Amino acid sequence: MNLLEKLSIEKSVPGRRGVRFAQPAQPAAAWLPETALRKTPPRLPEMSEFDVVRHYTRLSRLNYCLDTHLYPLGSCTMKYNPRANEEIAALDGFAATHPGAPDAAAQGTLEVLWRLERMLCALTGLAAFTLQPAAGAHGEFTGILIAAAYHRSRRDRRRTEILVADSSHGTNPASAVLGGFAVKTVASRPDGRLDLDALKTALGPQTAMVMLTVPNTLGLFERQIREIADAAHAAGALLYMDGANFNALMGLAKPADFGVDILHLNLHKSFSTPHGGGGPGSGPVGVTAALEKFLPVPRVAEKNGRFTLRTKIRGSIGRMRSWAGNVGVALKAYAYLRAHDAATLRSIAENAILNANYVRAQLRDLFPPAVDEPCLHECVLRTEPEKLNGIKTLDVAKRLLDAGFYAPTIYFPLIVHEALMVEPTETESKETLDAFVAALRAIHAEALADPDRVRAAPHELPVRRLDELAAARNPNVAW
Amino acid sequence: MNLLEKLSIEKSVPGRRGVRFAQPAQPAAAWLPETALRKTPPRLPEMSEFDVVRHYTRLSRLNYCLDTHLYPLGSCTMKYNPRANEEIAALDGFAATHPGAPDAAAQGTLEVLWRLERMLCALTGLAAFTLQPAAGAHGEFTGILIAAAYHRSRRDRRRTEILVADSSHGTNPASAVLGGFAVKTVASRPDGRLDLDALKTALGPQTAMVMLTVPNTLGLFERQIREIADAAHAAGALLYMDGANFNALMGLAKPADFGVDILHLNLHKSFSTPHGGGGPGSGPVGVTAALEKFLPVPRVAEKNGRFTLRTKIRGSIGRMRSWAGNVGVALKAYAYLRAHDAATLRSIAENAILNANYVRAQLRDLFPPAVDEPCLHECVLRTEPEKLNGIKTLDVAKRLLDAGFYAPTIYFPLIVHEALMVEPTETESKETLDAFVAALRAIHAEALADPDRVRAAPHELPVRRLDELAAARNPNVAW
Amino acid sequence: MYSPHTAADREAMLRAIGAASLNELVAQIPADLRADGFDWPTALAAPELLAHARALAAKNRPLACFAGGGARDRFVPAAVKALTQRGEFLTAYTPYQAEASQGTLQAIYEFQSSVCALYGMDAANASLYDGATALAEAVGAAARIAGRKKILLPESLHPEWRVVLATYFAAKGEPTLETVPCPTGRLEPDELARRLDETVAAVVVATPNFFGLLEDGAGIAALAHAHGALVVAVADPVSLGLLEAPGVWGADFAVGEGQGLGNALNYGGPYLGLFACKKAHVRHVPGRICGMTADADGKRGFVLTLQAREQHIRRERAASNVCSNEALCALAATIHLALLGPAGLREVAELSVDKAHRLAAKLGAVPGFRLRFAGPFFDEFALECPVPAERVRNALLKDGILAGIPLGGYDPAWKNVLLVGATEQRTDEEIDRYAAALGRLAR
């Protein structure tokens, strides 16, 4: 068969060995009942250590990544992942500590978690954070459970509905449903902001919470956020902020000032921890003082410079996962934040905003922005197939790969037709952005001159366009 | 200009910053005379940290390497470089120790050096080793200085000549000259072994040393090594063994049994330390008891489990470099050796020999071996341009790159016309060798069918054939 | 700090944008919502940052780790770390653009396959947050599939995991969770049978269970299936180097904590949720799944598939809200398993079993101490102490030993119980040191 690289199992040779261990003093049969033992060994590859190293090194080279290519994925904040963070998180003292170690043996880690929590509070103006959620969606779910607990604590059983914006990330409604709520979608206005009137109409005694992304997924600030907060609060509902786009606000504004009650941040976006091909992330949730008691356990407490892990807190929603959270990720975020003073933190947001507007300004004649005004950290552009020989956003995205750029987020937010959502982040240089703009402009020209070439893209990658439909129709998900 | 990747300096932007440091309490001008300060800053690139990471990540991907491709470089023993060795050498305790630290603060490192020396003695049968030489050639030079010191100690001033085989590595004669000796070359017989009669004729009161590579660079064992040793000794000369090819003998034979007086090993070949694109290496030199006192300082001594670094030894030739040697490399070799027992060490040599013979057997009909008999760790094949439309070894090598293999060592040893020197090493699998054999056979067929395609190779690499003549004619070696 | 922009860059870009200043761009954030500064420590330059981190790390104490409870001190080969730290894996995003992400995608396919091989299942996903959340997802899926509401959870399941399930389903109110007591430390068929009826969507069974004991998976599965309930198995993947696969003894879903496969302890995270199931349930799997397909030329390739289950397509009708997962940890596990192979994994399992049993014999022989439960165990066991287990744990710190996890925090009835385990990492010297320290304590 024609393939890029064999699977590990296809390189397997019976009896070949990689890493070896010592022999046990007694075999398992001495300790375990015969019936419990497996009859056939698991079908794992049998490879030499060298084979494995070569296999995964070769596989890795089939990837685009931030370290080799611009990765302008909107809503994902693919900024530089400092190697110092990796070094720090891997320090033996941190990496080798068992989560069941008593507080006395884990003071270093506890101190980091405590300090990070305080720093997130300072950045957002909120009263308290939990570092337990493992990702943004997990944070949302945590926030939703907190909202449910809050209303329950007030014996308000009517609050069965959560309002989300039509521009919101898919995790928002999905998380709401997971928490047992009905989801009602509120429309955005043509200027990309939530329709305050529509919101007010939708709000009622059934509303548990309003979920809003700030800046929203069009890269725009919800100018009426205070009014939205007031309306929600007036209706007895809470305001949740999806803070995955916090990169645009860092040091510039504190969500607590907006009237936000609950928010999550994505450490793997705003705070530079690497995405690792899909995780691990970390989605801390911050709340106002009134909601602090609902936060999940464990929580770190400090007294006279000693740190303790509190596992029993009256009112807490419980545990969102085992142990204290994605501590390794938190360490990286902590290292990142400690490398900045207040002024440079603010310049992160400013430079991110500058970069997005620079791209927008250079492309707006060919790829019209969904909303034609200055954006914050990202801009949502559109492909116009009707003017481009039917060339769609997907085609443009695939052709960009040929030009040596990862593609922007496409077809999101759903309310924008043929969306191309570009988030350059502050760590990309003007020269890289110029090259990216030039590539998109060249693709636009090519779409006019030779649309079939664009439609058949990519041409320069290890594989040509892959058949996703066939994959879904007849799923082959394991050897 | 058409280029693969800009130079770092071409990506430089005035004022751009990477890693930053704290500000000094007082500027340099407070402490140093104005006249000593440089007028213009050095012309180094000004880049962001991210730019640097991306630049060198992208550069790295232009390389073939062992981790991605078979690297059948004869005489270089490109075997798998275990990652455990890297982890061990990088342990803080080892990596952060200053070479001027007192023995009491460096017991761990000293113990490793001492143990490694003992292990090299066990493997070779020699009495003592110095770990100071930084590479094989440096080891040769050390050995030559020891020989000179030996003869000097015997007040034998006639010994001005060193005999080397015509198949020897270029470093052998070059090292001899550096030591102030005249070099006389001894011819090999058609069976690839040194001509014992020619050697005997050449030997005389002027002979300081005979330098022999075992196995020699044709991958053959010098069957008459004992006779050679006896003849040399009878003439009052020493026998030096270039042990760069020790991979073929590991656990199988001890050079001391051959009558060898001095030898060097290449840790970066036989003992799996990575070559790093050209170094660092380590070329320990072993000697018989009679020569031990001439070894360079410092040397590690042991007494009751305490280790000391001796810097003053009467008779020592002196120092071959600063400090104790390439300790980081020695650590990796030590880790490698400790991972094996005596039987597996021997199987290293056996499997290396098996692999070389496998390749030889599969290719001998198309690429005739320089000497058609079983080889040890490597085989030297020949391209026959006269039967191949004039296709030369260089063309075959370049075409192999297209097929996804690094090229063998070519045009060495010098005594073989159109040599292709293949050393697969024991860490390559049969499947990889089969693919390599198939590629060479395909190139042979292509040379008959479409020689121009072969002559113009490589076609699939980031650059086409590079003009080495132009580079040498008009050297451009710095920006 | 990590931004490349010089003042000149900023100016040139503002000019191109046609904005007079950065402030103009930020103007859409109303002035009264802007932060007017905040409390923040001074920045640490690169060397100071590293020194600061080292100082903090040094405040944690290195201990010979006999604690388990789902987090295991296992050997991680150097190659795992070297490969997962390659920028190509580390700094890539979720592989949305498949053509530019074949490395990550093929690795995910290999991960899914390895998980299926271990658990004896047909399908697996690209990972979930950790073992506990993987169980929550499995339980949710099982309830949906069964169209029933009740889940039976044995007391022999990790108590923290039980809390996680309770937390996950508290707001929604379903599925409902019922705990089956396990006074013998194991799920007894009678206890289970008494609770099985047509309202039960699934039975959860962990083996080795929280106490390290082996459960009668086949018997429990047969019972559950007889009542139309699904079986969700929980199993340490390392144990499956030796023990029969859940898919073979009858589980419909299987989950596990995958940290022990190539991932560091990290004080609890990032860890690795393993999730696998039988073919029939593949469209109920939460999170990312990678599938094999072909490109326009028929060349084999991999894509994220069955996306119609996912939140970014289905929003409120999605099978789960999971977006980011633990991809890099899954990669580490994949590489780890490839390095070990079936023989290496078996060696790790056998070594752990052997060391745990030899340790148990020594500790159980110390006057006043005994194993709390009878029956075969894997590489963890519950040690009944003559005093509160927390005291024992604290006392052994000075010997450089993390003696285990005191269970009193989970249940007052377990106040004197210490959960103790051994892995392939523990040396005979450490085992003896532990026993000796305990002996001194008993005196």
Place this chain on the structure above:
Amino acid sequence: MYSPHTAADREAMLRAIGAASLNELVAQIPADLRADGFDWPTALAAPELLAHARALAAKNRPLACFAGGGARDRFVPAAVKALTQRGEFLTAYTPYQAEASQGTLQAIYEFQSSVCALYGMDAANASLYDGATALAEAVGAAARIAGRKKILLPESLHPEWRVVLATYFAAKGEPTLETVPCPTGRLEPDELARRLDETVAAVVVATPNFFGLLEDGAGIAALAHAHGALVVAVADPVSLGLLEAPGVWGADFAVGEGQGLGNALNYGGPYLGLFACKKAHVRHVPGRICGMTADADGKRGFVLTLQAREQHIRRERAASNVCSNEALCALAATIHLALLGPAGLREVAELSVDKAHRLAAKLGAVPGFRLRFAGPFFDEFALECPVPAERVRNALLKDGILAGIPLGGYDPAWKNVLLVGATEQRTDEEIDRYAAALGRLAR
């Protein structure tokens, strides 16, 4: 252990070869020369090997390092380590096949360029073993070029380096080395002038010199050139972030120890020999040199060049015997310099100077201790102690301080002299701790 062969592999391969057994292949080694076994420790499995290495590493003592002498405790950014550990760099050989090695080759070109920029030179090679051997090569080249035999070495040059030169040239007997005494710690023009004549091939001058003092490079160069001698400069590359480049003040060759640029202390190696010279001498450069060229399409590329100087072509007529060098250390230096840039390097130099001076002031103020030499110094200085310096050094170990290098081992006249330095790594706390400990000693 790392070989992939199974028994079946071996058999199949032997069959293909037509050999009955491995023994048959090995038969060319006469039986009486075969080893009949040897004394060898049992093999350590992967976890035991790491544990063993950790235990050994723990026998070294972590100390706040105030020692220098050509080996400096400098900050190495994490990115340097991450990038140099990439398999593509780590596991490649010397770039013989240029087309498949453009990454390494371009990096070498950038290295050479960075070295030239620092030293103010036109050409540099791809690295040598260390600073001392680089000096030996430079001295040898200078003698060849000048056609003269005598080399003047100041006493202010590292004494170990002087021994290395003596060792290198002892057997050949040339060039001859003459040491110029430096009672003031520096090379005095008068002392030099007295020795300069038409037999002198080159004058070596280190600045900052072994004692940390700045020499009058320009004055020395003028003197040397007036007598037709070449000038070989030795300089710490970090100092050149601040100090005038040797090429500017008149050196013909410049060498240095490059360890401080991105490489760990490693108890002395692998280190990095820097070698640069003026254009006129490029064909006398030892070792590898990378040059820019173009491919068949005119595309820019890099190759190893001027190979006619090298041993593999010229054998006994080669400019040097160097084959392997310190390529990976050179890569680390290249990346390090790109990360720091001119501004960062200057910061490192300024911090080191500042800290060393503040430390010198404090130590010199301790009763009984004083700076041995007057005159401006960089980031090291010679401290005259009231007792043997070795005793001082040993006494401060218990404070966690490596106080410096006692010089008595080099010259009995320096018995009470401690060579002390500070780098950007030393904190104010450590400096104060050092001064306080010395103060306690003085009492």
